[in-house]
Amino acid sequence: MVKKPAPDATRRSEKSRRAIYAAALALVGEVGYPRTTVEGIAARAGVGKQTIYRWWASKADVLLEAFLDLGEQAAGQDTDAVPDTGDLAADLKAVLRATVDELLDPRFETPARALAAEGLVNDQLGREYVxxxxxxxxQLYVARLRSARDAGQVRADVDPRIALELFVSPLAQRWLQRTGPITHAYTDTLVEYALHGIAPR
Structure with a gap:
């Protein structure tokens, strides 16, 4: 009689984890963050509530990991760097255009908004989110701006960590507060204003 192989617990756990990620993201998209519950995630994923609490302390923790995993899957498990073609403006515009596309993708937008909002009132989640x-x-922008500084494309006294906020922060604010459309043209303009200022040339 041929013995059946023992069940692979690691594989089963990974399957459950994936189901939980998918359930958390789907529920947030369908009913919003406030109405998403651990019980609902468990039921949607087909696992026991205790399974979720064995791995995560709260629904916020589940959603954060699910969102991080979604980003890794979309990037092919690789961390993208800001391109360095020698043209700083073109490189920044390319990355910000890709960021706009991601922010407008419902798969990313809904959980990202939920996490950003919850992070404002949940200190621990907020710190982890950041x-x-x-x-x-x-830090990818910091590295690219340092490269530009070393190449003499920006002033030697420029702090890259502050400089990146000139184009990243306005985009984030407009997206979060819905104060206007976010488009490729908008982020291109942010880069132009950040690099060249608004005084007459």
Missing amino acids: ARLLEPQL
Whole structure:
């Protein structure tokens, strides 16, 4: 009699984790963050509530990891760098255009808004959101601006961490507060204003 192989617990756990990620993202998109619950996520994923609490402390933690995983899947598991073609303006415009496309993608927009809003009232989640999601992305801009500074394309006294806020922060504010459309033309203009100022040339 042929013995059946023992079930692979690791594989089963990964399957459950994936189902939980998908359930969390789907529910937030369908009913919003306030009405999403751990119980609802568990039911949607086909797992017990205790399974979720074994891995995460709250629905916010589930959603944060699900969103980070979504970003990794979209990027092919690789961390994208800001391109360095030697043309700083063109490189920044290219990355910001891609950012606009992502922010307007419903798969990303809904959970991103939910996490950003919850992070304002949930200190721990807010810190994790910044540390695990925002800061690694901002450091890519820092690296590119340092390269431009070393190449003499921006002033030697420019602080890259502050400089990046000239184009990243307005985009984030407009997206979060819906004060106007976010488009490729808008982010191109942000780069032009940040690099060349608004005084007559």
